[in-house]
Structures are given as structure tokens and as C-alpha cells.
Amino acid sequence: MVHCAPGLELDLYNQNKLADFLRVRPPTFSSTTNPVEAGDWLHNIEKKLELLHYTDQEKVVFASHQLQGPASEWWDHFRMNRAGGQPITWEEFTKGFNKTHIPAGVVALKKREFRALKQKDHTVAEYLHEFNRPARYAPEDVCTDKERQEKFLEGLKDELSVTLISHDYVDFQQLVDKAIRLEDKKNRMDNCKRKMTVFQEAQGSSQRQRIKPLQIGEPSSAGQGQSQQLNIGGEIKSETNESNEVNIEQANQLVEVQQDQSQENNSSGREQQVCFNCYKPGHFARECSKPKPQQPQVNNIVVTGANAVPVASSRVASSSVTAQPPVSKQQ
Structure with a gap:
């Protein structure tokens, strides 16, 4: 050996x-x-x-x-x-x-940085990294595990610390683990709420596009251009979309009456009048030399039944219908 x-x-x-x-x-x-x-x-x-x-x-x-x-x-x-x-x-x-x-100046700067440290927009893991680095420059602030927990909670976001602060933890690492799990849970809940909000906004926009009020003379969205109305008495009226022109003619006649009254009060107003038949200025529809458009036939379909109530037709079914100005009822 x-x-x-x-x-x-x-x-x-x-x-x-x-x-x-x-x-x-x-x-x-x-x-x-x-x-x-x-x-x-x-x-x-x-x-x-x-x-x-x-x-x-x-x-x-x-x-x-x-x-x-x-x-x-x-x-x-x-x-x-x-x-x-x-x-x-x-x-x-x-x-x-x-x-x-x-240098001592750097140590003092790191101490102030550590004491003012906040999570802000960082994740819990990122905040933990920023917490550990300057902590060694201020060992007197985190001498014990309890002091380390208190300092860590102080810098967390309020939405996390308000939940975590009501519990006790065995050590600093357990507190960090709970904070990471709580953050993940809140993020998933926020994502669900965000998706629901986007879905509701999309649904509301789609409904606003589908529900559009019909204008006078605008055709119905039904496949054959017909609309049906059911009144209280059980009557169903089926009309072609062209029947809206009757209402237009009645509106034209009413405007003409108003124009006649306006003409009596203002003799110079004739130059500003527009014909509702040819849409040219200088004359009224009743003075228009162009032929008026033929008005469509309107059919009324009455459904009989035990609760049916007779309804008087407001239109005359004929090949040519002359619309009269509406007459106001005296109460």
C-alpha cells in the first residue's frame, strides 16, 4: 500500500x-x-x-x-x-x-425600489421575479417568512390581495401558489364574460339589421309579395304589395287639398308647388296632363267562425279604383 x-x-x-x-x-x-x-x-x-x-x-x-x-x-x-x-x-x-x-447609493436605491414595488400589469409569476431581486438589498424588511408574506401581499393587485389576505399560509411559497391559482381563475372568468359580451353585441346588431320598418310603397319580405293582417274580429286581409299605392294616392289627394288652402292665402306659392303625379313643379296633380297610374285590385278575404265579426271593407274590388281623400270623423 x-x-x-x-x-x-x-x-x-x-x-x-x-x-x-x-x-x-x-x-x-x-x-x-x-x-x-x-x-x-x-x-x-x-x-x-x-x-x-x-x-x-x-x-x-x-x-x-x-x-x-x-x-x-x-x-x-x-x-x-x-x-x-x-x-x-x-x-x-x-x-x-x-x-x-x-456602491451604497445603489443599495439605497434598490431598497426604495423594493419598498415601492407593485404588481401593476404583471402576472403573479413576473411580480414574484421582480420581488425577489431587490429583496436582498433590504434584508431588514423581510427578516422572517411572515414579513415576507406581508410585503408580497402589499404589492399584489387589490382584486387578488382582498381574497388572499383573509387566510393564513404555512409559508411564503404557499401564498405564492394560492396567488397564481387565484389569478388563473379570475382570468378564465374574465374571458368568459368578454366572450358573452361580444356574443350579445353581435346578436343585437343582427336583430337591428333584420327588424327594419317598412316605408310606404315598400314591398313586403314575403315570398309572393303578399301580407296578411289579422284583426280582433277574426278577419284576415290578404293584400298585394302594390295596394300600398292606394294609400299613396290618398296621401296625394290630401296634400292637394292642403295646397289649395295654401294657394288661397299665398298667390305666389304656385311656383313652388310640385305635382305628385309627374313630380314636376308648377301645377297640381289634378291639373296634370299625364295619365294617372292604374290602381291595383284589392281583395279582402274574410274568415268566418264562431267569434267572427263582420268588417266593412274600406276598398272596392274593381278593375279601376278611384281613391277619395280621407274624411275625418266627427266625435
Whole structure:
């Protein structure tokens, strides 16, 4: 059996530990103009060192091994200025690194940023990421898990925090899980409401397009141009769509009567009158030389029954119908 010298065994032991450390791929650090990046490097290195359960002295040795360029030069000067060659503890290493690469002004700025942090338009997962980064610059605000929960709830949207705040949680991670699930549930409910609103608006628009009031003389939408009306007495009147012209003729006659009355009061109004037969100015329909259009035949269909009531026809079925002006009834 071959025995190694004590110094050689120690070197082999340290080499094995260094190999284990490099196996977890620790990041290197040289220099940066962004102090936050320096803080991120130190934070990542510390997590990997804790994973391998190194001693305080070993943490300093392996962390300094990852310093390059200007950062490595800083470390050399830091060791040389150490009085009496005393070993440097991990706490002293981190304080010296932060003082050089993370100015106190940046730390104060990050503290204010953390204390004013709100979720706003971010998702819960995005808010959690923004919450964790500056939290390490204000450790006094989140010393305990309870304080961390309170600070996280304070920055959440009101629609989430008002529900979550009424419950107690075992730890911070349980609170985060509940917040993510609650957010997902609310998003699905909002999507359903949005789809329902769009559907109702589309239905209302479709109905407004289908329900259009008929104008005088406008044909009915029935397949053969006929319309049926049922009165209270049980009478069904079937009319062709051309029968609307009778109403037009009656309206023309009524307008002519009004024009006659207006002409007596204003002799100069004749020049402004329009014929309702040929639609030319200067004369009335009764004076028009052009023939009047032939009026259609109107048929009345009366349905008899036990409750049928005789209804007097207001139209005369003939090949030629002369419409008379409507006569107002005296009460």
C-alpha cells in the first residue's frame, strides 16, 4: 500500500473539492458598469458554495478563484492590505466585494425600489421575479417568512390581495401558489364574460339589421309579395304589395287639398308647388296632363267562425279604383 505525504494528501483533497465546485459551473466575474450584475454574481456563487457545504475558509478560496481581470486585481490588493496575513473570513470577503462593486447609493436605491414595488400589469409569476431581486438589498424588511408574506401581499393587485389576505399560509411559497391559482381563475372568468359580451353585441346588431320598418310603397319580405293582417274580429286581409299605392294616392289627394288652402292665402306659392303625379313643379296633380297610374285590385278575404265579426271593407274590388281623400270623423 502506497502512503502519500500529508502535504500531498491535502493538495489532492483540495483539488477534489475544487473539481466538485467547478462541476456545478459557477459563474466568473471580471467587471461591470451595472452594480446589480455584481450583486447577482455574488448571490449565485454563495448558493453554489452552500450546496457543496464548504467551510467559511473554503468559500473564500473557491469564490476568489472565479474572479478575473479587474476583479482579480482588486482581490490581490485586498489580501495584501490585510494586516498580519490573517485569514479572510467569508463575511469579510462579501463586505469588501460589495463595498467596491456595489456602491451604497445603489443599495439605497434598490431598497426604495423594493419598498415601492407593485404588481401593476404583471402576472403573479413576473411580480414574484421582480420581488425577489431587490429583496436582498433590504434584508431588514423581510427578516422572517411572515414579513415576507406581508410585503408580497402589499404589492399584489387589490382584486387578488382582498381574497388572499383573509387566510393564513404555512409559508411564503404557499401564498405564492394560492396567488397564481387565484389569478388563473379570475382570468378564465374574465374571458368568459368578454366572450358573452361580444356574443350579445353581435346578436343585437343582427336583430337591428333584420327588424327594419317598412316605408310606404315598400314591398313586403314575403315570398309572393303578399301580407296578411289579422284583426280582433277574426278577419284576415290578404293584400298585394302594390295596394300600398292606394294609400299613396290618398296621401296625394290630401296634400292637394292642403295646397289649395295654401294657394288661397299665398298667390305666389304656385311656383313652388310640385305635382305628385309627374313630380314636376308648377301645377297640381289634378291639373296634370299625364295619365294617372292604374290602381291595383284589392281583395279582402274574410274568415268566418264562431267569434267572427263582420268588417266593412274600406276598398272596392274593381278593375279601376278611384281613391277619395280621407274624411275625418266627427266625435
